Amino acid sequence: GQQLNQSPQSMFIQEGEDVSMNCTSSSIFNTWLWYKQDPGEGPVLLIALYKAGELTSNGRLTAQFGITRKDSFLNISASIPSDVGIYFCAGQSSWGGGGADGLTFGKGTHLIIQP
Amino acid sequence: DGGITQSPKYLFRKEGQNVTLSCEQNLNHDAMYWYRQDPGQGLRLIYYSQIVNDFQKGDIAEGYSVSREKKESFPLTVTSAQKNPTAFYLCASRQSSYNSPLHFGNGTRLTVT
Numbered sequence: 580g581q582q583l584n585q586s587p588q589s590m591f592i593q594e595g596e597d598v599s600m601n602c603t604s605s606s607i608f609n610t611w612l613w614y615k616q617d618p619g620e621g622p623v624l625l626i627a628l629y630k631a632g633e634l635t636s637n638g639r640l641t642a643q644f645g646i647t648r649k650d651s652f653l654n655i656s657a658s659i660p661s662d663v664g665i666y667f668c669a670g671q672s673s674w675g676g677g678g679a680d681g682l683t684f685g686k687g688t689h690l691i692i693q694p
Numbered sequence: 695d696g697g698i699t700q701s702p703k704y705l706f707r708k709e710g711q712n713v714t715l716s717c718e719q720n721l722n723h724d725a726m727y728w729y730r731q732d733p734g735q736g737l738r739l740i741y742y743s744q745i746v747n748d749f750q751k752g753d754i755a756e757g758y759s760v761s762r763e764k765k766e767s768f769p770l771t772v773t774s775a776q777k778n779p780t781a782f783y784l785c786a787s788r789q790s791s792y793n794s795p796l797h798f799g800n801g802t803r804l805t806v807t
Contacts, residue, residue: 621798
């Protein structure tokens with residue numbers, strides 16, 4: 580089945596630093612989604628990308644849909660303590676296609692911020 | 695407020711007992727999903743349903759069962775046949791329109807001893 584490689588697996592950064600993480604795949608996706616999960620909670624959708632080359636921002640977050648449709652990245656500028664959590668990418672190939680439901684998740688990037 | 699409600703938040707069971715996790719959504723979404731999350735393993739799909747009275751196995755369906763009698767409800771039963779049931783379980787839903795994003799509930803932490 581399809582696989583997503585998400586990196587880095589974890590990041591230890593200082594408050595105020597910028598953060599960058601990415602997901603790559605050997606398969607093409609039609610949609611890229613980025614989620615954040617706080618400890619003990621469900622993932623929350625941060626940004627959805629629908630077109631190759633698309634660059635979308637949500638506050639201090641910026642995500643891009645790669646031109647090849649096989650990758651996406653998420654940047655966080657000027658990190659703050661509440662940015663701590665696990666960030667997941669997800670690729671969607673088509674309704675019912677690709678994986679069992681067309682959705683494939685990365686394994687997450689664990690962001691830890693040192694004051 | 696519209697959303698996905700999972701209950702209970704924490705659940706404790708003895709080995710050998712079946713247990714049912716509740717998931718209700720008032721978003722009028724057609725499709726509903728169950729994922730299992732273990733440390734370091736990301737999200738793994740257990741079952742999903744695109745329409746009432748129909749559901750499909752995901753990647754790790756063994757030891758689990760579901761039903762979809764109503765559009766807003768998709769309960770998951772963890773049976774005694776599931777070898778490692780202790781995990782964090784996430785319910786999700788989305789519209790069936792093309793590329794509609796997935797939305798998650800807040801999860802149920804199941805501990806079996």
